[in-house]
Amino acid sequence: MSHFKLSWQIIPLQLKELFTISRGSKSEVGNVFISLSKNGYTGYGEAAPNIRYQETSDKVVEYIEAIPAGFFEDVHTPDELFEKFDDIEHEPVQSARVALEMAWLDWWGKSQEQPLWKLWDYGSAEGPVTSFTIGIDTPEKMQQKILDAPEYSLYKIKLGSGDDREIITAIREVTSKPLRVDANEGWVTLGQAKREIAFLASQNVELIEQPMPAADLEKMKELSKWSPLPLVADESFTGDENLEEIAEAFHVINIKLMKIGSLVRARKVLEQARELGLKVMIGCMIESSLANAAGSLLALKANYADQDGHLLINNDPFSGLRINEKGAVLLSDNPGLGVQKLA
Known part of the structure; x- marks a missing residue:
């Protein structure tokens, strides 16, 4: 029986130009990219932490590392996954959580051989x-x-x-x-x-x-x-x-x-x-x-x-x-x- 394989990496995304808002400027952000693989399908997720909400790439990685082994194994629907996140014994890091959910949803859609917008009955792309x-x-x-x-x-x-x-x-x-x-x-x-x-x-x-x-x-x-x-x-x-x-x-x-x-x-x-x-x-x-x-x-x-x-x-x-x-x-x-x- 195959099991989910979870991996991640931090990739610095480089802005085409210095990006300035009222709170400050940035030329690069360190986003965390997740890969979730099983049965020949790989789903991808992305965390874009923002210091305005006290989140950093290091905190994202700490949250991912706190995911218990076998976390995704008995998940069959998006709602089941949503509820399961409450069981993680780590301070919530919202960008990390959505990246993990995103990776599973991408994997789920690929395993169903359907785009998510069709699986969610959205009617149009x-x-x-x-x-x-x-x-x-x-x-x-x-x-x-x-x-x-x-x-x-x-x-x-x-x-x-x-x-x-x-x-x-x-x-x-x-x-x-x-x-x-x-x-x-x-x-x-x-x-x-x-x-x-x-x-x-x-x-x-x-x-x-x-x-x-x-x-x-x-x-x-x-x-x-x-x-x-x-x-x-x-x-x-x-x-x-x-x-x-x-x-x-x-x-x-x-x-x-x-x-x-x-x-x-x-x-x-x-x-x-x-x-x-x-x-x-x-x-x-x-x-x-x-x-x-x-x-x-x-x-x-x-x-x-x-x-x-x-x-x-x-x-x-x-x-x-x-x-x-x-x-x-x-x-x-x-x-x-x-x-x-x-x-």
């Missing part, structure tokens, strides 16, 4: 249009980043630097395409947030992610009632929060696999959000095509997609996730997550 992120830089350099990426139909602009209006004005000199804005908690007072949102409302901006710090939920409730633009909970929503309270402060939640720790759980939260009248965005960290394919799977049932992590790196270890001519994420018909590991 095409999701929403994804945004392409423009990190904070000088207004002139951000203009050039837009000009260097004409193939994308929707841009997400990182703000919160203090030069926000100059940046948007400069971008509007080179494109009239719709924009999304992500302040990454960069506006610290209610007055500042209102002033910036009032300006952005005149600039063909579609929505605004996390205008104020996650700790300022009461202020966000007031801002949400006033705002002429939809506000998206990113840092304010990791998955454990009370969704009813989040719905008082935001119009949209951004579900990121690396925060919520499970595709299975994310599917359930997506449905709960809809019942509360919340729209849903499926976002990402800096990730390869592997994790972005998993996110794009969820995005098939979401209102918005932000699945561009693989577009921001120059050494993607996987291929197979496509952006079609409309700018929408498009999953493969290949089994599992539909991506292939490059040599």
